[in-house]
Amino acid sequence: MSKRLLEINQQIACQNKLVDYEKVRQDVKQILKQEGHDEYGHIGPILVRLAWHSAGTYNKLDQSGGSNGATMRYQKELSDPENNGLQVAQKYLEQIKQKHPAISYSDLWILASYVALEDMGLPRIEFVPGRIDALDDSKCPPQGRLPDPSKDRVNMRQVFYRMGFNDQEIVALVGGGHTLGKCHKEYTGYEGPWTEEPIKFSNLFFQELFNEEWIEKKWDGKKQFVDKEDKQMMLPTDLELRDDPEFRKYSLIYKEDNDRLCSDFSKAYKKLTELGFRQF
Ligand code: HEM
Incomplete structure (x- = not known):
């Protein structure tokens, strides 16, 4: 294994040990009902949209984009018109991040969407942690990778x-x-x-x-x-x-x-x- 891979491996192992993912699940469940968040008062759907838009930039040819990195925290990606509104979802999850600082944003966004889906009736999806947040916007995928609703x-x-x-x-x-x-x-x-x-x-x-x-x-x-x-x-x-x-x-x-x-x-x-x- 190369030195860089070894470092990443150690970082993930350390990150994973410090986080109680079951507790994160419970805490996310607690914040799903939000009176005042549109007429349905539930943020489950917008958490699913956040996770899908963070993952849906992936390009299998060069492995760029995807949920790893949580690059949508940066304006360069958030300002893609298809991401409008998703700053709201990120804001809701900030309180969970503050409570569990060792979880990466990229893991949190995905895990929160699993909790949301389970709360809305889907069987539990097993969560595999280990995503690492990007440190700056250099890893943001180019805009335009998400589907355009007006197209075919x-x-x-x-x-x-x-x-x-x-x-x-x-x-x-x-x-x-x-x-x-x-x-x-x-x-x-x-x-x-x-x-x-x-x-x-x-x-x-x-x-x-x-x-x-x-x-x-x-x-x-x-x-x-x-x-x-x-x-x-x-x-x-x-x-x-x-x-x-x-x-x-x-x-x-x-x-x-x-x-x-x-x-x-x-x-x-x-x-x-x-x-x-x-x-x-
Ligand atoms: C052709 C593909 C897709 C297009 C063009 C598309 C487009 C859109 C648009 C325009 C919205 C409205 C956002 C808003 O105004 O709040 C939306 C909402 C949503 N989308 Fe998609 N989407 C696609 C695929 C998906 C996929 C694959 C998922 C999840 C697996 C998904 C999950 C959602 C959810 C849960 C919402 C509701 C968000 C909320 O209530 O705040 N979409 N989508």
Whole structure:
């Protein structure tokens, strides 16, 4: 093992010994309910979005980006328009970091999203610690690596294939993720939840996708789709899960089989949050 690898190994071992991850889990659970954080009063969904955007910059060709480093703490990455709003999630987690200073931000962001998902009904995901925070913004990935909601299947595949995912994993991740939470006009220009139960993980997104008729919202805002009563919404990329023949195949399976979605989502989400990070 090279000297540098040995140093990293020792740093991780030391970091891991100092942190009581079970206690961190309990403390994160305590702060999930936040009255005043949008109309649902629960920060689970935004913690999942934080973890996904920190991990979703990964490029398998040169192993750059990914959750290791927590580089979104730096303006260079946070100012990517796709990350709007995520400073709010980072702020909520700061109190946990203060209480458990030895945990890296990069581990904390991922672990907090596992706690959030469990709280919202998904079986527990085993956490592997060991991510190390970057010391400056030199490791920030270039902007533009996250998917663009206004685009189509071509952009979606470019982004997710770059990370090493296949079509089935794309469908599980996007449709599973968008069961939760909502779009906030003040963050991204899109508005509304995808389902009627945004604080509960389920296959409801896929049921809505096929059962509702999605019509373009008439407003002076970004192009999005709504149901007849304008209560729920879909992004242009969400509708690709219905309209692309290969994505559709998996969406139909998940619409019928909640257990399969839970299991496939958990596997793909763990893979996503461990991209570019390996235990030495
Ligand atoms: C094509 C891929 C994707 C696109 C274009 C996309 C786009 C978006 C947009 C525009 C929002 C609204 C943010 C806001 O205004 O607050 C959002 C929210 C969200 N996304 Fe995605 N997303 C994608 C994939 C994913 C994946 C893979 C996950 C998780 C595995 C995910 C989880 C979430 C969650 C939980 C929220 C709700 C956040 C909240 O309530 O604060 N998304 N997404």
